[in-house]
Amino acid sequence: MRPSGRAADQLRAVSIELGLARHAEGSCLIRMGGTEVLCTASVEAKVPPFMRGKGEGWVTAEYGMLPRATHTRGDREAARGKQSGRTQEIQRLIGRSLRAITDRAAMGEMSVLLDCDVINADGGTRCASITGAYVALHLALRHCVDKRVLSAVPLRTQVAAVSCGLYEGVPVLDLDYAEDSNAQADANFVLTADGGIVEVQGTAEQTPFQESELLALMALAKQGTQSLFEAQRKALGL
Numbered sequence: 358m359r360p361s362g363r364a365a366d367q368l369r370a371v372s373i374e375l376g377l378a379r380h381a382e383g384s385c386l387i388r389m390g391g392t393e394v395l396c397t398a399s400v401e402a403k404v405p406p407f408m409r410g411k412g413e414g415w416v417t418a419e420y421g422m423l424p425r426a427t428h429t430r431g432d433r434e435a436a437r438g439k440q441s442g443r444t445q446e447i448q449r450l451i452g453r454s455l456r457a458i459t460d461r462a463a464m465g466e467m468s469v470l471l472d473c474d475v476i477n478a479d480g481g482t483r484c485a486s487i488t489g490a491y492v493a494l495h496l497a498l499r500h501c502v503d504k505r506v507l508s509a510v511p512l513r514t515q516v517a518a519v520s521c522g523l524y525e526g527v528p529v530l531d532l533d534y535a536e537d538s539n540a541q542a543d544a545n546f547v548l549t550a551d552g553g554i555v556e557v558q559g560t561a562e563q564t565p566f567q568e569s570e571l572l573a574l575m576a577l578a579k580q581g582t583q584s585l586f587e588a589q590r591k592a593l594g595l
Contacts (some may be wrong), residue, residue, distance in 0.1 A: 365527055366530050367531075368389070368531045369390030369535055371535065372388045374387075382469075383398035383494060383499075386476075387492070389531070390478045390479055391533065392477060392485050393477040396493040397472045398469050405417075407467070407509065412465065416586055417452045418448045419473070420424045421474050421475065422475040424523060443456075447479070451473060452471070453556065457553075458512055460513055462483055464507070466525075473490055479533050480533040481511065481531060481533070483545060484520050484545055487517065487591065488519075488585050489520040491516050491521075494512070517585035517589065518546060519549040520546075522541075524536045524541070527541055530581045537569055543562065544560070546582070548582045550586045578592065
């Protein structure tokens with residue numbers, strides 16, 4: 358029995374609320390169980406120096422957790438004067454995931470900066486961030502179409518992410534904190550709606566897991582992301 362009482366292949370309750378950040382070109386609040394992440398997308402009419410003159414756009418991300426997003430207060434990274442390795446790794450993952458499905462040549466020389474701020478953490482914050490960031494990005498690019506900056510939304514497909522793991526020896530979908538902190542293995546899957554794989558991060562926490570178990574986790578992830586794609590489309594009215 359999972360601590361939450363969910364079936365092995367059951368996602369936590371998912372909701373996506375639009376427009377929380379009134380000044381951003383695109384924003385949403387994504388909830389996956391007890392995890393809540395505010396995702397915003399900001400458009401800039403320029404690209405980083407290393408992209409200038411290439412005729413392509415840029416999509417990048419920043420990630421952070423509010424001090425009381427977890428059970429005990431965490432220091433603000435700005436107060437420490439540097440980001441943790443975990444923060445840097447997660448925000449690079451978010452950026453890679455969204456660039457993978459963006460037609461940057463169709464953007465022209467403009468940038469979209471994605472900010473993913475964790476309000477409450479109960480496992481799977483990077484996955485919720487990626488799933489919500491897609492919605493914020495889509496909204497920002499749609500805004501550019503409405504303003505006639507772009508002729509069409511330059512996204513090839515959808516992208517979403519979900520965690521899976523071995524909990525008490527059983528493959529389970531969408532780990533919450535109670536499971537993630539006690540899993541024998543856990544993995545994050547970043548998948549696209551047209552069947553593509555952007556990234557798979559898998560780690561054995563105790564003993565090595567088997568290929569058959571990895572494939573079982575992948576099957577759960579494919580099932581779970583189908584529900585996330587549906588939630589994204591519903592939020593965007595697609």
